[in-house]
Amino acid sequence: MQRRPGFPARLAGLPGPGGAPRAPRPVGPGLDFSAVRARMVQKLAAGGIASAAVLRAMGTVERHRFVDGALATQAYEDTSLPIGLGQTISKPYAVARMCELLLGAEGARTGGLGRVLEIGTGCGYQAAVLSLLAREVYTLERLHGLYDKARENLRPFRLTNVHLLFGDGMLGYARGAPYAAIIAAAGGDAVPPSWCEQLAVGGRLVAPMALTGRQQMLLVIDKTAQGLKQSVLEPVHFVLLKSGIA
Template sequence: MTGRDERTLQFIYTLRSKGVTDTRVLTAMERIDRAHFIRGTFSDRAYDDMPLPISCGQTISQPSIVGLMTQTLNIGPRDTVLEVGTGSGYQAAILSQLARRVYTIDRYRRLAEAAEARFRELDLHNITVFTGDGSFGLPAQAPFDRILVTAAAEDPPGPLLAQLRMGGIMVVPVGQSDTVQTLIKVTRTDQGFDYDELSPVRFVPLIEGLGQD
């Protein structure tokens, strides 16, 4: 068994121990090597269950949180997914293994372009990358079956709720500070929106406008 095989087995074991039990999600996370999305000083920590810094003051999320958020979305093979906050591109790559089409948007052009290059390298052709203010979503591509927000908002953003298809699910961290945040599952129903609190988390804040690269 090679070193990577051993690390991958440990990686999947850790995900299971943290509550990621959906076989499709685990298979996707085994297929997409996190090491492709981490460069430089922290590359040797790619298989650790911890967030790591990337460019533009952002982070690549903790793998178990990526797994739990993805699992909560319950993505079907015909679903169209919007991700707000491309970052390194790791989360979008996982989503691409489960959905028909993934749209991902980031306020930092440098991050969006780097992620797009990684997707090309990995032959992930069902991801479309945008640079823009993710808090407003992508109205031209709406509605979406699933929406995943990888930055914390004070409340689930209204424009994103409006772009969620009936019966659709959005997962978003909500909190007024970077120390007190809760992961929320929002389901759109005929009567409005149902909200379920999932777990405490810690994400960078969702900021309006474009970032300065």
Template sequence: MIDYQAARLSMVDYQIARRGITELAVLEAMAAVPREEFVPKALRDRAYDDTALPIDNDQTISQPYIVALMTWAAELKGGHKVLEIGTGSGYAAAVMAKLAGHVITIERIASLAETARMRLQRLGYANIDVMSGDGSAGCEAEAPFDAILSAAGTRTVPPAWKEQLAIGGRLIMPLGPFGDQQLVKIVRTGKTDYTQKTLVAVRFVPLVGGTR
């Protein structure tokens, strides 16, 4: 039988901390969330592999390092309100919920949203709200957000995401055409002012919705 706790701690050490993400709060969040609960049962023995894994509806659960990198870049603190685009299995939302006060996550595939909602409720994540819908429009009713993180890539930044950031808020997203994406960090520094920094090359599914 696999010792998932040992596998999780090894993942945090070898895949995350030794790659330069050393912020204690992020490492503790990654160590606390049982990734094996978010992958298909047939793949649980690979839950802590250094790779993305398939889930239902031809979607994936991101590589642990990428989840940690995006969470670290978002600079999440207690009391922060976070918007996630692309719930998938709910794993990244669970990690973020360990750090932020409230996570709203939007999934366009209704069956995935419902499965993630039930899973997160079963695991006791009371500060996550799962919504089904078009994430390209963000969630205006709950804006502004201290951080927005997207698990889907676009060639251009959806205007709604930038507009729904609080001043000082961080947007972490894959940007560029499929196959040539860069994970970027965009910070809103004023009413109409933003800065942008490239973090790492990535490969995410394209955003499906009103903005591509």
């Protein structure tokens, strides 16, 4: 069995997927977003999200804790919000949709999500959602300012199955491979070869891509014993995929 690498930014507490995160510190006096979060989940279900596991995760993770305090009241609207350094937190529907697609992979259907690689941690929200759906989450952020922000946002939840990494997402993370699923929160013109190489047979990759230079589309790649199978789904809008670290 392949030995897992160690991580300097490992977060402590949650035993694994399916459990609720421990309650973090309050945002402020009298602020309770549970009702509006429940309405968000109802809207996601009405909008076509059918996975009970995804809806449960979206209803558990408190999105308002991943945005600036001034934007907290907008946290459960179906909109992306700025998180600094020209980046955004994805719309709740986009997060739920992509997570549901991951759960539709052949390997997930037979045994649930195992090890997942997330490209683009951002503020850490999607990593927290994935932590409730996967055995392990390796999440890469290329901007050190966001890496620090994600670490602070995730720390109160004590997610032992989330490994936060600073590095170039276009290279993936070979030391953790193979991955049962790979999900990207940024889109380029082509899927980096390293992602497909690091995807396990039976695994699934979900990412926005501007294929042939056109509008970004949601792309699903399934890796089979016979090769890669690609499906192009609906139009999406994500930040641009970039190489290097900053």
